[in-house]
C-alpha cells in the first residue's frame with residue numbers, strides 16, 4: 261500500500277514537471293505563457309491571404325511579443341472556434357479579417373467580453389459594437405481605379421461592359437462596387453458603355469449613387485463569391501447568353517486577381533471576342549505574370565507590408581497601454597469604427613517592374629518575360 265502511494269507521488273511530481281516545462285517552452289519571446297496577439301485570416305485557398313500570412317511572419321521575426329496566426333477556411337464556425345482558441349491562450353489583442361463580416365460579430369463579441377481589443381483587418385466586421393479599430397486599404401478607391409482604367413482604355417461608343425463583383429458577405433465587395441460605379445455610371449448613362457450582363461444594373465444606369473440594397477441586387481446577379489470557379493462559370497454563361505452585338509471589343513470589371521484570371525481565360529477562348537480589357541486587384545504573382553503576358557490588363561497593388569505594419573503597430577501600442585493613432589472612421593452599421601487607411605497603386609505593363617520588382621515586393625526571378 262505504502263509503496264503504491266510513493267509511486268503515485270513520484271508520478272505526480274514528474275507529470276507536474278512536464279506540464280511546467282511545456283508551459284515554459286511555448287512562452288515565446290515575451291517571457292509570459294500564452295499568446296499576446298491572435299491573428300485570424302479568412303482562407304488559405306487564395307494567394308492574397310497566404311501573402312498576408314507571410315508578411316505577418318516577416319514582420320514578426322524580431323518582435324518582442326508572441327503571436328499566432330489561424331485560418332478560417334471560408335467558414336464562420338471555424339472562425340469562431342479560432343477566436344475561442346486564441347482567447348483560451350490569453351491574447352490581449354485580436355487582429356481579424358472576417359470570412360463573413362456580419363457573422364463574425366459573435367466571435368468578436370466573445371473576445372470583447374474577455375477585455376480583448378479587436379482590430380478588423382482589411383475587411384470590416386459589421387453590425388456590432390465589439391470592434392475597436394479597423395486597418396484597411398482605401399477600398400472605394402480600389403473600385404474607382406478599376407472603373408477609371410476601363411474608361412481610359414476604351415475607344416468609341418457602345419462598348420460592351422461586363423460587370424463582376426465580390427461576395428455579398430464581404431463589406432469590401434460593396435465598397436469596391438461603389439467606387440467602380442461612381443466613375444462608370446456617367447459613362448454608362450452617356451452610352452460609352454453598354455452593360456452586357458446585369459439587368460438590374462441596366463435599370464439603375466441613371467442613378468449616380470446606389471443604395472446598399474440596390475448594390476446588393478446587382479451583386480446578386482454578378483457576384484463571383486470571390487471564387488474563381490464561380491467567376492469562370494458565370495463568364496461562360498454570360499458569353500453564351502449574349503448576341504454578337506455584345507461581343508467584339510469589350511471591357512470587364514473583375515473585382516480581384518483570382519477572379520480576373522478565371523474570367524480572362526474564358527473571354528480569351530471566345531472567337532467572337534476580338535479584344536478585352538480586364539481589371540484585378542491584389543498583385544498576386546500569377547496575375548503579375550498575366551499582366552506581363554498581356555492576358556490581364558491591370559491590377560490594383562495593395563502593399564500588404566504596410567497593412568501588416570499598421571496592424572502590428574496598433575497591436576503593440578495597445579499592449580503598451582497607449583492609444584493608437586487613426587486617420588478616420590468607418591460606419592459598420594452599428595458604430596463609427598476608428599480606422600487607419602492606406603492608399604493603393606494601379607499597376608499595368610508600364611510600371612509593373614518599378615512598383616513590384618524595384619520596390620523589393622517580388623523577385624524578378626519569379627517571372628518570365630519581364631523587361
Ligand code: BGC
Nearest residue numbers: 306308383430432486516542
Ligand atoms: C480583399 C481582397 C481579396 C478579396 C477576396 C477582399 O476583402 O480586400 O484583397 O481579393 O477579399 O479574398
